[in-house]
Amino acid sequence: SQQGEEDPQALSIQEGENATMNCSYKTSINNLQWYRQNSGRGLVHLILIRSNEREKHSGRLRVTLDTSKKSSSLLITASRAADTASYFCAPSGGYNKLIFGAGTRLAVHP
Amino acid sequence: DTAVSQTPKYLVTQMGNDKSIKCEQNLGHDTMYWYKQDSKKFLKIMFSYNNKELIINETVPNRFSPKSPDKAHLNLHINSLELGDSAVYFCASSPGAIDTQYFGPGTRLTVL
Numbered sequence: 001s002q003q004g005e006e007d008p009q010a011l012s013i014q015e016g017e018n019a020t021m022n023c024s025y026k027t028s029i030n031n032l033q034w035y036r037q038n039s040g041r042g043l044v045h046l047i048l049i050r051s052n053e054r055e056k057h058s059g060r061l062r063v064t065l066d067t068s069k070k071s072s073s074l075l076i077t078a079s080r081a082a083d084t085a086s087y088f089c090a091p092s093g094g095y096n097k098l099i100f101g102a103g104t105r106l107a108v109h110p
Numbered sequence: 111d112t113a114v115s116q117t118p119k120y121l122v123t124q125m126g127n128d129k130s131i132k133c134e135q136n137l138g139h140d141t142m143y144w145y146k147q148d149s150k151k152f153l154k155i156m157f158s159y160n161n162k163e164l165i166i167n168e169t170v171p172n173r174f175s176p177k178s179p180d181k182a183h184l185n186l187h188i189n190s191l192e193l194g195d196s197a198v199y200f201c202a203s204s205p206g207a208i209d210t211q212y213f214g215p216g217t218r219l220t221v222l
Binding site for chain 2: 030031033035040041042043044045048086088092098099100101102103
């Protein structure tokens with residue numbers, strides 16, 4: 001299966017600090033996607049990185065992908081209280097059967 | 111404008127009842143999905159339809175039956191509800207089969 005496994009399970013930081021979350025997976029992929037879920041809400045897509053890309057940026061977000069190690073990381077720079085949420089990675093291969101892990105719960109304290 | 115909408119937002123019902131959850135997307139996407147998120151926050155895919163045709167059907171009890179009247183709608187009907195069906199159900203859509211998915215706000219189902 002292509003389930004992503006996020007690490008750490010929970011992360012608590014102060015506003016202004018950077019947050020790094022890691023994702024590992026087991027099979028080959030077409031792309032890997034990161035999503036955010038605020039409490040009680042649906043998932044919101046953050047970034048899609050293709051298997052032939054190594055790094056991608058979107059605002060304060062930076063995603064890396066190492067297909068040789070089957071791992072990805074999500075870096076949020078200069079975090080804000082509004083970044084408090086759960087973050088999920090979803091490796092995708094073949095039909096878009098995203099299998100989500102348990103996510104990383106990020107808490108950003110003012 | 112709501113991209114992916116679900117109704118109802120909350121659903122509280124007795125065991126044994128039959129209920130439906132509706133999903134509509136106005137993004138012109140070809141592919142739609144249903145996910146179940148349990149109390150431990152694991153999000154599991156249940157079904158996927160591409161242009162009204164079923165393409166993913168995970169190991170889901172046959173009490174759950176998706177119906178896609180057109181490619182903008184994917185409804186989920188659940189027969190003989192059980193306590194273990196209590197969860198948040200999310201609908202999602204994507205332009206094609208390997209693209210970014212757009213999620214609805216979720217339907218919290220509570221079976222008493």
